[in-house]
Amino acid sequence: MREIVHIQAGQCGNQIGTKFWEVISDEHGIDPAGGYVGDSALQLERINVYYNESSSQKYVPRAALVDLEPGTMDSVRSGPFGQLFRPDNFIFGRVWLCCHTPWV
Numbered sequence: 001m002r003e004i005v006h007i008q009a010g011q012c013g014n015q016i017g018t019k020f021w022e023v024i025s026d027e028h029g030i031d032p033a034g035g036y037v038g039d040s041a042l043q044l045e046r047i048n049v050y051y052n053e054s055s056s057q058k059y060v061p062r063a064a065l066v067d068l069e070p071g072t073m074d075s076v077r078s079g080p081f082g083q084l085f086r087p088d089n090f091i092f093g094r095v096w097l098c099c100h101t102p103w104v
Helices: 010-028 070-078
Strands: 006-009 051-053 059-061 063-067 090-092
Touching: 006 010, 010 063, 010 070, 063 070, 070 090
Parallel strands: 006 063, 063 090
Antiparallel strands: 051 059
């Protein structure tokens, strides 16, 4: 079985990616907290392509959310599916590249 790591970067990437997870979660019967609430065995058939199952029966997206601005990540976390992601899925912070390049 294959596994996909979903990478979403920047404000636009994270907004589109968040919507992607809402749709995929709905298709697989996953609620916003990561619990299975579906009613068909077909929904669980290939769920491991996009999700890892935790020991507490919670499905967590195999994803990395990246942005330099923490505001985008705050929006994702406070959104309807914000609890779906683990805290270490979020990678954000300012990087001052101008000070670390050989051209300065």
